[in-house]
Amino acid sequence: MVEQTTPLAESKHFIVLDKYVREWEARDSYQSEGDLERELVQDLQAQGYELAKLNTPESLLANVRQQLQTLNSVSFEDGEWVRFLETYLDRPSDTATDKTRKIHDDYIHDFVFDDGHIQNIYLLDKKTIARNKVQVIKQFAQTGTHANRYDVTILVNGLPLVQIELKKRGVAIREAFNQLHRYSKESFNSEQSLFKYVQLFVISNGTDTRYFANTTRRDKNSFDFTMNWAKADNGLIRDLKDFTATIFQKDTLLKVLLRYSVFDVSDTLLVMRPYQIAATERILWKIKSSHEAKNWSKPDSGGYIWHTTGSGKTLTSFKAARLATELDFIEKVFLSWTEKTSIIRP
Numbered sequence: 001m002v003e004q005t006t007p008l009a010e011s012k013h014f015i016v017l018d019k020y021v022r023e024w025e026a027r028d029s030y031q032s033e034g035d036l037e038r039e040l041v042q043d044l045q046a047q048g049y050e051l052a053k054l055n056t057p058e059s060l061l062a063n064v065r066q067q068l069q070t071l072n073s074v075s076f077e078d079g080e081w082v083r084f085l086e087t088y089l090d091r092p093s094d095t096a097t098d099k100t101r102k103i104h105d106d107y108i109h110d111f112v113f114d115d116g117h118i119q120n121i122y123l124l125d126k127k128t129i130a131r132n133k134v135q136v137i138k139q140f141a142q143t144g145t146h147a148n149r150y151d152v153t154i155l156v157n158g159l160p161l162v163q164i165e166l167k168k169r170g171v172a173i174r175e176a177f178n179q180l181h182r183y184s185k186e187s188f189n190s191e192q193s194l195f196k197y198v199q200l201f202v203i204s205n206g207t208d209t210r211y212f213a214n215t216t217r218r219d220k221n222s223f224d225f226t227m228n229w230a231k232a233d234n235g236l237i238r239d240l241k242d243f244t245a246t247i248f249q250k251d252t253l254l255k256v257l258l259r260y261s262v263f264d265v266s267d268t269l270l271v272m273r274p275y276q277i278a279a280t281e282r283i284l285w286k287i288k289s290s291h292e293a294k295n296w297s298k299p300d301s302g303g304y305i306w307h308t309t310g311s312g313k314t315l316t317s318f319k320a321a322r323l324a325t326e327l328d329f330i331e332k333v334f335l336s337w338t339e340k341t342s343i344i345r346p
Contacts, residue, residue: 013285014232014278014281014282014285015249015251015252015255015256015277015281016230016231016232016274016275016277016278016281017231017232017246018231018232018233019231020231020237020242020245020246022242023245024241031168031169031206032168033151033166033167033168035168036166036168036169036204036206036240037138037151037152037166039240039241040152040164040166040240040244041136041138041152043241043244043245043248044136044154044244044248045136047244047245047248047249047250048134048250049134049135049136049154049250050133050134050135050136051135051136051137052135052136052137052155053137054137054140055137055139055140055141056140056141057142057193057194060137060140060158060160060194061085061090061194063135063155063158064089064157064158064159064194065081065158066158067133067135067155067157067158068121068123068157068158070133071122071125071131071132071133071157072119072120072121072122074119074121077114079114080111080113080114084109084111084121088102088109088111088121089102089109089123090192090194092191092192094192094196095189095196096188096189096196096198096214097267098196099196099197100196100197100199100214100263100267100269101263101267102123102197103123103124103159103161103197103199103257103263104261104262104263105263107122107123107124107126108120108121108122108123109121109123123157123159124156124157124258126258126259129251129254129255129258130250130251132156132157132254132258133155133156133157133158134154134155134156134250134253134254135154135155135158136152136153136154136155137152137153137155138151138152138153139151140153140160142187142188142190142193142195143187143190144186144187144188144189144190144193145185145186145187145190146186146187147187148182148183148186148187150163150165150183150195151164151165151166152164152166154248154253156254156257159194159197160194160195160197160198161197161198161199161200161257162198162199162200162201162202162253162257163180163183163188163195163198163200163201163202163214164201164202164203164204165177165179165180165183165201165202165203165204166203166204166205166206166240167203167204167205168205168206169205169206169207170205171205172205173203173204173205173208173210174223175205176203176204176205177203177223177226180201180203184214198214199213199214199257199261199269199271200212200213200214200256200257200271201213201214202243203226204240204243206239206240207238207239207240208228208238209228209229209237209238209239209240209243210226210227210228211226211227211229211247211271212225212226212227212271213225213261213269213270213271214269215268215269215270227271227273227274228274229243229246229247229274230274230275231274232274232278234274234275256271256272256277259323260272260276260277260280260319262315262318262319270315272312272315272316272319273311273312275307275311276311276312276315276316276319279305279307279316279320280316280319280320280323282303282305283303283305283320283324284320284323284324284327286302286303287324287327287330288327290302291327291329317335318335321333321335
């Protein structure tokens, strides 16, 4: 007799879904790039994104000021704001690596106001994810060595953290990938560009949609490292509307950006794959449920996650262990692994 087991994937609180039911008919006819863009923006608005009419660096900066003032309950005088930009937020010498470090490690800045008082200025609220303001803009224009106009950008507290490049249905998705590379060389990383803050690139031709990290290491920034979003059973989510309805849910996107990304010691930005996120979520769920059930040290208080060779077990284990340390009932976390096995012991 085969013993019946209960899967770990029953909770409704995971961002990597066990089930996803499409609520519309997939398009199989021609759809222009402009049509894709309009539909994407409409879908994002329907999910609670604010459409901001910003298309120049000056208007982008003014919006960042407004959003950070709201997040931190402060008001910058004009001179204070200029000083905040020059000494922290947008230093002329900053590289994309420097700005990525601000998102992951240095997102709280002690700022001295003109009257002498010091206050922590947060770029992001990583404890209460819902406090972060999410906006969408389209057709932002910026000039570096060349003038470029970007399709759709997602702002978090005014900062451009996600850049989406679209191609009409039927066009190879690699063209969108190559275009983003061209933008990186021509304008994203121009002097004092807030687009150095971009963490995630998304490319789509409507029928295939992928994401990848804005890593600063060119040898890792290749098309082979683009990823489809997926369900917990690894069923791929390719269509742009399905992608938007899942990973672009505000809570999901913010968690991918702020919880399930790693800026490693070699200054490489890593965004976890769906199966890595799913594994991490389920490990944390198991730890919390075992604590609540008070069944530590019993067989059903543990579990295992199976990953294939080369699938990123070390990153999954590291992130799960790191997030476990943030649980208020955990004092210590021991992480050990061999070539094939990682063990996490809270």
